[in-house]
Amino acid sequence: xxxxxxxxxxxxxxxxxxxxxxxxxxxxxxxxxxxxxxxxxxxxxxxxxxxxxxxxxxxxxxxxxxxxxxxxxxxxxxxxxxxxxxxxxxxxxxxxxxxxxxxxxxxxxxxxxxxxxxxxxxxxxxxxxxxxxxxxxxxxxxxxxxxxxxxxxxxxxxxxxxxxxxxxxxxxxxxxxxxxxxxxxxxxxxxxxxxxxxxxxxxxxxxxxxxxxxxxxxxxxxxxxxxxxxxxxxxxxxxxxxxxxxxxxxxxxxxxxxxxxxxxxxxxxxxxxxxxxxxxxxxxxxxxxxxxxxxxxxxxxxxxxxxxxxxxxxxxxxxxxxxxxxxxxxxxxxxxxxxxxxxxxxxxxxxxxxxxxxxxxxxxxxxxxxxxxxxxxxxxxxxxxxxxxxxxxxxxxxxxxxxxxxxxxxxxxxxxxxxxxxxxxxxxxxxxxxxxxxxxxxxxxxxxxxxxxxxxxxxxxxxxxxxxxxxxxxxxxxxxxxxxxxxxxxxxxxxxxxxxxxxxxxxxxxxxxxxxxxxxxxxxxxxxxxxx
Amino acid sequence: xxxxxxxxxxxxxxxxxxxxxxxxxxxxxxxxxxxxxxxxxxxxxxxxxxxxxxxxxxxxxxxxxxxxxxxxxxxxxxxxxxxxxxxxxxxxxxxxxxxxxxxxxxxxxxxxxxxxxxxxxxxxxxxxxxxxxxxxxxxxxxxxxxxxxxxxxxxxxxxxxxxxxxxxxxxxxxxxxxxxxxxxxxxxxxxxxxxxxxxxxxxxxxxxxxxxxxxxxxxxxxxxxxxxxxxxxxxxxxxxxxxxxxxxxxxxxxxx
Numbered sequence: 001x002x003x004x005x006x007x008x009x010x011x012x013x014x015x016x017x018x019x020x021x022x023x024x025x026x027x028x029x030x031x032x033x034x035x036x037x038x039x040x041x042x043x044x045x046x047x048x049x050x051x052x053x054x055x056x057x058x059x060x061x062x063x064x065x066x067x068x069x070x071x072x073x074x075x076x077x078x079x080x081x082x083x084x085x086x087x088x089x090x091x092x093x094x095x096x097x098x099x100x101x102x103x104x105x106x107x108x109x110x111x112x113x114x115x116x117x118x119x120x121x122x123x124x125x126x127x128x129x130x131x132x133x134x135x136x137x138x139x140x141x142x143x144x145x146x147x148x149x150x151x152x153x154x155x156x157x158x159x160x161x162x163x164x165x166x167x168x169x170x171x172x173x174x175x176x177x178x179x180x181x182x183x184x185x186x187x188x189x190x191x192x193x194x195x196x197x198x199x200x201x202x203x204x205x206x207x208x209x210x211x212x213x214x215x216x217x218x219x220x221x222x223x224x225x226x227x228x229x230x231x232x233x234x235x236x237x238x239x240x241x242x243x244x245x246x247x248x249x250x251x252x253x254x255x256x257x258x259x260x261x262x263x264x265x266x267x268x269x270x271x272x273x274x275x276x277x278x279x280x281x282x283x284x285x286x287x288x289x290x291x292x293x294x295x296x297x298x299x300x301x302x303x304x305x306x307x308x309x310x311x312x313x314x315x316x317x318x319x320x321x322x323x324x325x326x327x328x329x330x331x332x333x334x335x336x337x338x339x340x341x342x343x344x345x346x347x348x349x350x351x352x353x354x355x356x357x358x359x360x361x362x363x364x365x366x367x368x369x370x371x372x373x374x375x376x377x378x379x380x381x382x383x384x385x386x387x388x389x390x391x392x393x394x395x396x397x398x399x400x401x402x403x404x405x406x407x408x409x410x411x412x413x414x415x416x417x418x419x420x421x422x423x424x425x426x427x428x429x430x431x432x433x434x435x436x437x438x439x440x441x442x443x444x445x446x447x448x449x450x451x452x453x454x455x456x457x458x459x460x461x462x463x464x465x466x467x468x469x470x471x472x473x474x475x476x477x478x479x480x481x482x483x484x485x486x487x488x489x490x491x492x493x494x495x496x497x498x499x500x501x502x503x504x505x506x507x508x509x510x511x512x513x514x515x516x517x518x519x520x521x522x523x524x525x526x527x528x529x530x531x532x
Numbered sequence: 533x534x535x536x537x538x539x540x541x542x543x544x545x546x547x548x549x550x551x552x553x554x555x556x557x558x559x560x561x562x563x564x565x566x567x568x569x570x571x572x573x574x575x576x577x578x579x580x581x582x583x584x585x586x587x588x589x590x591x592x593x594x595x596x597x598x599x600x601x602x603x604x605x606x607x608x609x610x611x612x613x614x615x616x617x618x619x620x621x622x623x624x625x626x627x628x629x630x631x632x633x634x635x636x637x638x639x640x641x642x643x644x645x646x647x648x649x650x651x652x653x654x655x656x657x658x659x660x661x662x663x664x665x666x667x668x669x670x671x672x673x674x675x676x677x678x679x680x681x682x683x684x685x686x687x688x689x690x691x692x693x694x695x696x697x698x699x700x701x702x703x704x705x706x707x708x709x710x711x712x713x714x715x716x717x718x719x720x721x722x723x724x725x726x727x728x729x730x731x732x733x734x735x736x737x738x739x740x741x742x743x744x745x746x747x748x749x750x751x752x753x754x755x756x757x758x759x760x761x762x763x764x765x766x767x768x769x770x771x772x773x774x775x776x777x778x779x780x781x782x783x784x785x786x787x788x
Binding site: 184187190191192193194195283284285286378379380383 | 548568608611719720721722723724725726727728729
């Protein structure tokens with residue numbers, strides 16, 4: 001393996017630092033040689049990690065103690081100030097673990113820059129010393145995107161860079177720094193009658209959402225991050241700062257040069273660090289109605305969705321919750337829905353448009369054996385109706401306290417949805433797993449939350465098997481292995497299957513051109529030391 | 533029997549802003565700081581709108597007291613659906629001594645002038661947390677008051693109001709006219725939409741001064757000082773359980 005700067009630090013030492021006590025580093029040896037001790041086990045349980053997967057990492061104390069460690073720290077402090085550099089245990093631990101099932105690895109140092117120029121200087125130093133760079137927003141990803149697989153410097157761009165730089169009401173756009181989350185942006189613009197409609201479950205950083213190509217429940221009508229981003233300011237591995245659509249550009253459309261904005265959207269920090277994003281805003285709808293309707297089978301529900309889209313109804317939200325999910329929601333939120341598949345719907349438009357859309361969909365649902373069609377217009381009634389859907393993930397985790405979830409993310413053309421969903425549910429049952437299902441069915445995208453006990457590697461293996469099978473079926477049906485969460489670490493193999501050798505080769509060449517030393521977020525999208 | 537409602541709205545520092553004390557320690561920094569409508573006033577406007585949509589009310593007048601920027605707050609209320617506005621102009625240098633009693637006098641005078649049936653306010657403003665204006669306005673008008681309202685219904689004789697009190701919920705009945713104040717759970721306010729924001733620009737807003745209403749602006753309260761709350765002390769890390777127990781003993785948490 002290519003040796004990075006600070007070789008002692010980052011070489012594959014057999015010692016690993018796990019736990020919170022500073023005076024007693026707990027030794028856990030790579031899988032299978034020695035059993036982890038009780039302390040490690042407890043810690044591993046708490047973090048939802050798999051004891052068999054505790055991979056070696058050099059002791060963190062070494063960062064401060066080596067000459068090269070001290071030098072790096074000094075150089076970073078001279079850019080951002082001593083208060084903005086940390087290698088404290090809890091700090092690095094937090095910055096290596098996101099909200100997904102994959103065990104994250106801590107970086108060696110975390111820095112908190114306050115400007116794009118500081119980010120640029122940090123990258124120049126890391127390039128000079130050949131040290132990996134991992135961008136960090138809100139840490140709310142699900143694919144291990146922030147895990148520092150080779151250690152390195154984590155660049156937390158959200159803590160100090162948290163301004164909304166510009167709001168252009170009449171142009172329906174805003175320019176934000178990484179510290180602005182989607183809810184913060186919404187709060188700022190709502191007085192102007194505007195909103196930012198991309199809403200992944202978490203209150204994620206808008207720039208982070210650009211990095212993962214995020215989407216949400218409103219995508220069926222308002223699009224994903226890809227349709228709502230006009231320009232990105234990006235710092236490359238060597239410190240150069242570029243603007244993907246032009247310096248200060250924010251027109252609605254452009255034919256100027258290669259579409260670099262598209263390139264960086266969804267690049268998951270492997271091509272550069274996003275330090276500001278120009279995003280699209282939309283008019284708050286005049287009238288909003290929410291509806292919930294149950295069906296005897298998932299097939300009925302999905303058929304309703306397909307027919308609604310065929311009738312060209314401009315749905316704002318179409319979410320499917322299967323019967324397992326409904327049970328979880330009932331238990332968690334104290335509701336009493338029948339435990340059958342349900343569709344959660346939202347209609348936007350003028351009052352008359354919303355009324356007529358609702359009528360149309362009510363009829364389609366009835367034709368497909370839909371049950372009672374509950375609907376609401378008042379803000380708090382709509383909030384109540386949607387509570388079940390909003391708390392779905394937490395409801396799932398609560399089904400088996402202490403478990404983690406492997407969340408799948410396939411997306412297929414809508415016509416292929418009914419068959420894939422039915423086959424998936426059968427597969428989950430066959431493997432004896434609990435896998436509630438929630439889907440942005442309007443986009444042909446659905447998630448299964450495959451629950452596993454973090455201390456049971458066999459169960460995790462089964463979840464992986466189901467997930468991979470689902471992804472392969474999706475690819476075969478003309479879909480994609482990941483609709484919105486990204487590739488991260490878990491889907492690299494699937495990516496190759498989806499694109500073929502030549503497709504991946506083109507991606508690798510681009511990566512090689514922009515990041516020849518392979519410092520930007522290694523181990524994501526492509527395996528390390530890929531041939532570029 | 534369609535009613536007329538006067539809704540009071542105050543422009544306050546936005547709830548999400550980090551407050552900083554002025555160097556003279558007599559107030560907080562407001563220059564260049566984000567302001568918005570007091571959240572409880574939004575709830576008040578929303579409730580008036582729902583009454584209008586239920587045909588109980590046929591006119592909503594929104595009033596705000598303050599310098600030129602108070603117009604933003606009035607426009608927001610108009611964009612939510614209020615029919616017309618009244619801007620009671622207070623010069624910036626008088627804002628520090630403009631207090632709830634003055635507001636109450638202004639509102640009482642306007643309520644009489646406009647012959648309204650309901651004065652609807654937020655239960656308190658998030659900058660001074662006074663929770664006085666609704667009560668004093670009712671007293672000046674000698675009208676019944678339904679404050680901390682979490683539900684308002686019309687009855688044959690007037691209104692039935694469910695109020696949030698320390699012990700739970702209290703239901704009262706009042707005749708009309710009455711003064712009401714909105715509590716958090718009364719409703720979830722609507723967002724102003726672009727078409728309504730555009731329409732609001734054309735709605736009428738009348739300007740006047742407290743003097744026009746015969747209200748005496750002399751302050752009754754003097755702010756002596758404004759200070760930050762005490763800075764939180766750093767926690768102490770303990771090495772192990774024995775150390776923790778020793779420290780707890782030291783601080784007198786054990787009786788033995």
